Structures are given as C-alpha cells and as structure tokens.
Amino acid sequence: MAANPTPTNDMVLLARCHDLIKGCEALEVEIGLKQNTAAAMQAAWDAARAAQTEVGRVKTERAQRRKNLRDRDREGEVVIGRCRLRLTAVFGTGFNTQWGAAGFTDRSTMVPEVFAKRLSLLSSLARYFELKPEHESMDMGATAMICEATFEALSAARSAVNFNKSALRTAVLAKNAALKKLRKRMRSLIRELWILLPADDARWLRFGLKLPARLPMPEPVERVTLEATGQGKVFVQWPPAPHATRYRVQMRSMGTAEFTTATTVAEPEAWLQDLPLDEFTEVRVIAANKNGEATPSPTATVMVR
Structure with missing residues (x-):
C-alpha cells in the first residue's frame, strides 16, 4: 500500500x-x-x-x-x-x-x-x-x-x-x-x-x-526545522515530500565526517534523544518509497541543550 x-x-x-x-x-x-x-x-x-x-x-x-x-x-x-x-x-x-x-x-x-x-x-x-x-x-x-x-x-x-x-x-x-x-x-x-x-x-x-x-520516485525534503527542547532532546520537523512513504532521519555531531541514521518514520516529524549536551548537531532527512530514495534534504544545525 x-x-x-x-x-x-x-x-x-x-x-x-x-x-x-x-x-x-x-x-x-x-x-x-x-x-x-x-x-x-x-x-x-x-x-x-x-x-x-x-x-x-x-x-x-x-x-x-x-x-x-x-x-x-x-x-x-x-x-x-x-x-x-x-x-x-x-x-x-x-x-x-x-x-x-x-x-x-x-x-x-x-x-x-x-x-x-x-x-x-x-x-x-x-x-x-x-x-x-x-x-x-x-x-x-x-x-x-x-x-x-x-x-x-x-x-x-x-x-x-x-x-x-x-x-x-x-x-x-x-x-x-x-x-x-x-x-x-x-x-x-x-x-x-x-x-x-x-x-x-x-x-x-x-x-x-x-x-x-x-x-514515482520520491521528491527530496525541502527543508528541516530543529527545536532543542532540553535534556538532550531535539524535535525534528519537515514538510511532507511528494510520493514519500517513509523518511530516514540522519544526524552527525559537528566535526564528524559521516551521517548516521537515527530513525526511520512514516510521518514528517521525529524526536532525537540522548544527544550530547552543549554540542552542535547536524540533521538531514531522506525521503523514500519502495522505488528508492531521494537526495538528502539541506542540513539543519542546532545546539543541543
């Protein structure tokens, strides 16, 4: 489906x-x-x-x-x-x-x-x-x-x-x-x-x-919004991507070379938890469906509190 x-x-x-x-x-x-x-x-x-x-x-x-x-x-x-x-x-x-x-x-x-x-x-x-x-x-x-x-x-x-x-x-x-x-x-x-x-x-x-x-193949996520809510948590939101049925939320700490997948969700939002405090974290989202994945979204950055 x-x-x-x-x-x-x-x-x-x-x-x-x-x-x-x-x-x-x-x-x-x-x-x-x-x-x-x-x-x-x-x-x-x-x-x-x-x-x-x-x-x-x-x-x-x-x-x-x-x-x-x-x-x-x-x-x-x-x-x-x-x-x-x-x-x-x-x-x-x-x-x-x-x-x-x-x-x-x-x-x-x-x-x-x-x-x-x-x-x-x-x-x-x-x-x-x-x-x-x-x-x-x-x-x-x-x-x-x-x-x-x-x-x-x-x-x-x-x-x-x-x-x-x-x-x-x-x-x-x-x-x-x-x-x-x-x-x-x-x-x-x-x-x-x-x-x-x-x-x-x-x-x-x-x-x-x-x-x-x-x-069709999914279109890329246009933008990502981040909100640090305290205690190492970040709320991630993005506008739905046409034809996407799931999203891979990826993150990396500033200075780290590679992104890693934090979670995969069906809705255009996710929570990231237990992040390092007082450090910048970069996040991007990849839209996907059964035919494949779109290119990653632009990266967003937030200071984790």
Missing part, C-alpha cells in the same frame, strides 16, 4: 474515504468487492463524522461554560467586596477574630485571590449572616440570601465546567476510536483492491487512489 498510504490528518482521511465510498458505489459489483462495500465504508465514515461533530459541539459548549464561570466568579468578587465593606463598619479595618468567624482566612480582610477560597468565603458569609442578621445590609447587597444565591450560581457554574471536561474526554476518545476504525476499514479496502485489480488498472483512479504500478 506504499502508493496509497493511510492519511494521518483527520480531515484528509475523511475526504479520502469519501472518494473511496464513491468508488465502491460505482464498481463494487463490477470488480467483486465483498468485505469492504460502499455500505460498510459509509457506516464507518458516518460514525467518524458524527464523533468529530460531537467533539466540536462539546468544545463549543466548553467555551460557553467557561465564560459563564468567569462571569459568575466576577459577580462573586463583587458580592464579597460589598460584604467586606459592610463588615468593616462592624469589625473595623484590621483583621481580628470576628473577621475569621465571618469566613475570612489567612489573617486578611481582602477578597481572596484563589477561586476555591472565594467560593468557600461566599458560603461562610451566607452562614454568618444567617446567624447574625443584624449585620446584614440590603442596601449594600450584603445579606445571607445574596451570598447563598451567588455561591449556588458559582458552584453550579464550576460543576458545569467539570462535567464538560469529562464529556469532552469521552467525546475525544470516541472520535479517536471511530477514526481508527475508519483507517482500518480504508486499509482493508485497499488490500482487497490489491487482490481484485492489477497494479496498472485505471479503475484505481475511480477510488481516488494512485495506480500502484506508477508510483
């Missing part, structure tokens, strides 16, 4: 599989497809699309819920500030045991900077004003009812965000599973086509695929 590798990009995969479905609809009876029919491909494609759509929906919901949490938190800060002004008239400006009894901690009368402490303080102020209604002030917006309502709204907003985190994780896992199944179905179809079609049969093109017999 070197001529028709499985796409790693999700959107490219969906587009490629859409072409495969059209090819199956037109030719499955003619060429005798049995396992990977248009219906089977369509079901896998629909499941992947639905799972991807669900991830988008949950992400949109996440943005909305995060905004709501920020809004409720700002309202909570305002309420705490009003209660603080009210209690200053009763307790004085300096921290004392009365401030502590009202729920202020860390020997401070200021609005807490930490979210969890603001949430806790709202609950404490609601209980305090219930026990000390003479210290409430409706005009100043400092009452047990206001504190309790603000606490409940803020707590509900936080719970909604946490629930969304769980829902997003579930949706992403479902999407990954559906895309994995679609990739497996695509590879299975291409294997079946290998059995049913000659390598030079023009009907490969009806599936949006390349003719295996005409796989």
Whole structure:
C-alpha cells in the first residue's frame, strides 16, 4: 500500500474515504468487492463524522461554560467586596477574630485571590449572616440570601465546567476510536483492491487512489526545522515530500565526517534523544518509497541543550 498510504490528518482521511465510498458505489459489483462495500465504508465514515461533530459541539459548549464561570466568579468578587465593606463598619479595618468567624482566612480582610477560597468565603458569609442578621445590609447587597444565591450560581457554574471536561474526554476518545476504525476499514479496502485489480488498472483512479504500478520516485525534503527542547532532546520537523512513504532521519555531531541514521518514520516529524549536551548537531532527512530514495534534504544545525 506504499502508493496509497493511510492519511494521518483527520480531515484528509475523511475526504479520502469519501472518494473511496464513491468508488465502491460505482464498481463494487463490477470488480467483486465483498468485505469492504460502499455500505460498510459509509457506516464507518458516518460514525467518524458524527464523533468529530460531537467533539466540536462539546468544545463549543466548553467555551460557553467557561465564560459563564468567569462571569459568575466576577459577580462573586463583587458580592464579597460589598460584604467586606459592610463588615468593616462592624469589625473595623484590621483583621481580628470576628473577621475569621465571618469566613475570612489567612489573617486578611481582602477578597481572596484563589477561586476555591472565594467560593468557600461566599458560603461562610451566607452562614454568618444567617446567624447574625443584624449585620446584614440590603442596601449594600450584603445579606445571607445574596451570598447563598451567588455561591449556588458559582458552584453550579464550576460543576458545569467539570462535567464538560469529562464529556469532552469521552467525546475525544470516541472520535479517536471511530477514526481508527475508519483507517482500518480504508486499509482493508485497499488490500482487497490489491487482490481484485492489477497494479496498472485505471479503475484505481475511480477510488481516488494512485495506480500502484506508477508510483514515482520520491521528491527530496525541502527543508528541516530543529527545536532543542532540553535534556538532550531535539524535535525534528519537515514538510511532507511528494510520493514519500517513509523518511530516514540522519544526524552527525559537528566535526564528524559521516551521517548516521537515527530513525526511520512514516510521518514528517521525529524526536532525537540522548544527544550530547552543549554540542552542535547536524540533521538531514531522506525521503523514500519502495522505488528508492531521494537526495538528502539541506542540513539543519542546532545546539543541543
């Protein structure tokens, strides 16, 4: 399947599989497809699309819920500030045991900077004003009812965000599973086509695929980008080379005569690890497929940290 590798990009995969479905609809009876029919491909494609759509929906919901949490938190800060002004008239400006009894901690009368402490303080102020209604002030917006309502709204907003985190994780896992199944179905179809079609049969093109017999030599990698990430590691990236199905990543230390192959990968990126620290390392990439190898890419250099 070197001529028709499985796409790693999700959107490219969906587009490629859409072409495969059209090819199956037109030719499955003619060429005798049995396992990977248009219906089977369509079901896998629909499941992947639905799972991807669900991830988008949950992400949109996440943005909305995060905004709501920020809004409720700002309202909570305002309420705490009003209660603080009210209690200053009763307790004085300096921290004392009365401030502590009202729920202020860390020997401070200021609005807490930490979210969890603001949430806790709202609950404490609601209980305090219930026990000390003479210290409430409706005009100043400092009452047990206001504190309790603000606490409940803020707590509900936080719970909604946490629930969304769980829902997003579930949706992403479902999407990954559906895309994995679609990739497996695509590879299975291409294997079946290998059995049913000659390598030079023009009907490969009806599936949006390349003719295996005409796989050209790969073109060279145009450039290589290096990023030293610390602890002797370097992240290597390069633009995909036309017709390449694999890449040999080669390296050498400055002053060394020969390049050595560090790894061979199918994707246009790789990690190099355990490199000598505080030394320059040169890297190049060689694109390849079953017909051979392209000339090496231009060399890139990085100081390893």
